[in-house]
Amino acid sequence: MTPDELQSLIEDATADYAVGETEAALAKLGRATSAAPESFEAWHALAEVNFSLRRLDDALAAAERAHALRPGDLFINTTLSRIWMERGDKARAEHFGAQAKIQSWKEQLKNPSGDS
Structure with a gap:
């Protein structure tokens, strides 16, 4: 799977989720993580969809x-x-919340004016 195909699959899954097609979204994200197990974006999207469905073990x-x-x-x-x-x-x-806060501060220090 090319990087563009992977990105399209993740975007399609996100769109499916947004319109309530959660099983289709999960299937596409499953394909994405199988085809590209190094894809942070695919794993993160899969975590978020599972979390929203209260499938906490799968989300974790x-x-x-x-x-x-x-x-x-x-x-x-x-x-x-x-x-x-x-x-x-x-x-x-709290541990992971603190890690997120530290990353947020690092980003603010890199870009103190808030410009992108």
Whole structure:
């Protein structure tokens, strides 16, 4: 699968999810993660869709795969914090929440004026 095909598949899955076609979204994200297991974006999207469906074990597994690929990413740390909070592990939720905050501060220091 080419990078463009992968990106299109993730975007299609996101669109499916947005219109309530959750099983189609999950199937496409499953194909994306199988075809490109190094795709942070596919794993993160899979984590978010599963989280929204309250499939916390599946969400955690996907989020951990994304985190292994980009441990310093603000968004995956936020996702992990939300998952752990829902699972009732406040200490882990706070750990990942703190990691997200640190990444946010790093971004602010890189771009103090807020310009993109």
